[in-house]
Amino acid sequence: MSVNTKCQVFTPNRNVQELLDYIGYTQGLYGKKVAENSCGDGSILVEIVKRYIIDSMDKKVSVDKIKKGLEKDIWAAEIDIAHIINCKAKLDEIAGEYGLVDVEWNIFHGDFLKQKITNKFDFVVGNPPYITYKEIDPSNRVFVRENFETCVIGKFDYCYAFIEASIKSLKKTGKLAYLIPSNIFKNQFASNLRNYILPYLTDIYDYKNQKLFAGKLTASAIIICDLDNSSKSITYHNLSEDKKYILNKELLEGKWVLKENIANPEGVEFVRFGDYFHAASSVATLLNKVYIISDFIEGDNYITVKGQQIEKELLREAVSPRSLNYEKKEYIIFPYYYTKEGLQKYSDVEFRKKFPCAVRYLLQFKKILSERNNDEGINWFEYGRVQALAHLNQKKILISTLITGHVKVTLLNELVIPTSGLYIVPKNNQPIYDLSTAVNILRSDLFLEYAKNVGVISNGKSFRISPKDVNNFTFPVSLLK
Numbered sequence: 189m190s191v192n193t194k195c196q197v198f199t200p201n202r203n204v205q206e207l208l209d210y211i212g213y214t215q216g217l218y219g220k221k222v223a224e225n226s227c228g229d230g231s232i233l234v235e236i237v238k239r240y241i242i243d244s245m246d247k248k249v250s251v252d253k254i255k256k257g258l259e260k261d262i263w264a265a266e267i268d269i270a271h272i273i274n275c276k277a278k279l280d281e282i283a284g285e286y287g288l289v290d291v292e293w294n295i296f297h298g299d300f301l302k303q304k305i306t307n308k309f310d311f312v313v314g315n316p317p318y319i320t321y322k323e324i325d326p327s328n329r330v331f332v333r334e335n336f337e338t339c340v341i342g343k344f345d346y347c348y349a350f351i352e353a354s355i356k357s358l359k360k361t362g363k364l365a366y367l368i369p370s371n372i373f374k375n376q377f378a379s380n381l382r383n384y385i386l387p388y389l390t391d392i393y394d395y396k397n398q399k400l401f402a403g404k405l406t407a408s409a410i411i412i413c414d415l416d417n418s419s420k421s422i423t424y425h426n427l428s429e430d431k432k433y434i435l436n437k438e439l440l441e442g443k444w445v446l447k448e449n450i451a452n453p454e455g456v457e458f459v460r461f462g463d464y465f466h467a468a469s470s471v472a473t474l475l476n477k478v479y480i481i482s483d484f485i486e487g488d489n490y491i492t493v494k495g496q497q498i499e500k501e502l503l504r505e506a507v508s509p510r511s512l513n514y515e516k517k518e519y520i521i522f523p524y525y526y527t528k529e530g531l532q533k534y535s536d537v538e539f540r541k542k543f544p545c546a547v548r549y550l551l552q553f554k555k556i557l558s559e560r561n562n563d564e565g566i567n568w569f570e571y572g573r574v575q576a577l578a579h580l581n582q583k584k585i586l587i588s589t590l591i592t593g594h595v596k597v598t599l600l601n602e603l604v605i606p607t608s609g610l611y612i613v614p615k616n617n618q619p620i621y622d623l624s625t626a627v628n629i630l631r632s633d634l635f636l637e638y639a640k641n642v643g644v645i646s647n648g649k650s651f652r653i654s655p656k657d658v659n660n661f662t663f664p665v666s667l668l669k
């Protein structure tokens with residue numbers, strides 16, 4: 189059984205208390221079945237056992253019965269035997285403090301996801317293993333994709349399967365409290381998971397940018413699901429700002445925007461950014477280290493790169509949010525041209541005849557160029573993706589996909605090529621409003637607030653947004669001026 193040790197990050201006691209308090213694992217615990225299905229060294233289980241014993245003693249349950257209750261009411265699983273040994277030692281110690289000895293702890297050693305659960309639970313409490321798709325070993329990936337509906341699309345995280353399996357292991361009135369990475373609210377590949385949990389979800393306790401685990405950047409939240417719940421809303425608790433909001437479940441579609449559902453003030457018309465402008469990803473050469481040139485000697489008609497000349501006629505100035513920060517001049521090989529009809533491509537023969545120096549430069553990389561995962565019908569010297577190219581030959585705005593503090597907006601001229609970040613042009617090349625209007629909108633507090641809500645937290649302080657997020661931004665029509 190392979191064990192991924194990177195996911196073995198254990199829950200601090202403060203958050204253990206919160207998990208158990210939020211789900212109501214506080215009293216009347218004798219006879220209530222509880223599961224911790226990835227128990228590690230027992231951070232959560234120790235507290236479960238402590239609460240169970242104290243509450244049962246308060247209710248005057250005999251020591252003998254409590255011992256039997258601990259054995260049949262509390263169930264755990266863990267894949268790593270070393271942790272089970274530590275965990276049992278901790279549980280023995282805590283039980284011993286209350287005069288309970290030789291308890292046969294019911295901890296299953298093995299893969300919880302492959303376990304057929306026959307006894308269902310009143311409570312499932314946990315902090316499951318988070319393992320990114322890349323890090324799940326290939327045979328396990330296939331198993332998870334084939335057995336969990338939350339994992340059928342794209343690059344799922346291992347924890348999605350745990351959430352699904354845990355919900356399935358609840359009694360009809362059972363409840364789940366799970367500490368999860370908050371990117372599940374926004375990640376593209378967690379959309380099936382969001383749809384799966386939404387009917388049961390009652391509360392989200394969002395730690396926002398508080399870091400729970402030393403040395404880890406994960407942004408965390410606790411979700412509470414209740415199988416017996418039919419409410420049309422959830423309560424969203426922003427723990428950083430000590431605020432809570434009631435959110436209508438019907439409005440949680442696509443990426444979840446977790447903030448107050450502000451009703452549009454009467455009489456104020458709202459419009460969508462994407463109806464006037466178009467945000468898109470920058471060019472994708474699929475081999476920037478060949479196409480983007482930052483180390484060169486500049487001549488009149490050629491630049492020289494490691495002794496090899498390239499015709500300047502084939503080059504465009506390349507700009508990215510990063511190069512703007514460093515004020516560094518970079519060129520990009522641009523093997524296309526535009527006419528009134530739009531983007532034009534060179535044939536192989538034309539290209540070789542017109543740019544013999546650049547061809548010599550590119551041929552040095554012919555093997556890696558041919559190994560790219562290109563769009564269909566691409567010549568060997570062209571970029572891997574054509575999508576971004578059609579609208580580039582005009583003035584545009586560049587913003588970073590990563591928003592930190594404020595939205596940095598840069599206007600670029602027709603000839604400059606954005607090589608990373610998002611670029612924005614007027615919709616359909618027919619500006620009703622010119623780009624200065626888009627600049628004002630993107631610099632507004634409203635857009636920043638929106639980006640924070642819709643973006644995926646990247647490294648604690650930054651939010652990653654996509655072109656679709658920008659196009660979907662709605663704002664009062666008064667900003668269009």
Ligand SMILES: C[S@@+](CC[C@H](N)C(=O)[O-])C[C@H]1O[C@@H](n2cnc3c(N)ncnc32)[C@H](O)[C@@H]1O
Binds near residue numbers: 227
């Ligand atoms: C994030 S840790 C959390 C441990 C504990 N729940 C806590 O909160 O302190 C996840 C644990 O899941 C265990 N694990 C990983 N894959 C598992 C699987 N398929 N079945 C059971 N346990 C697993 C890991 O060994 C690790 O101890």
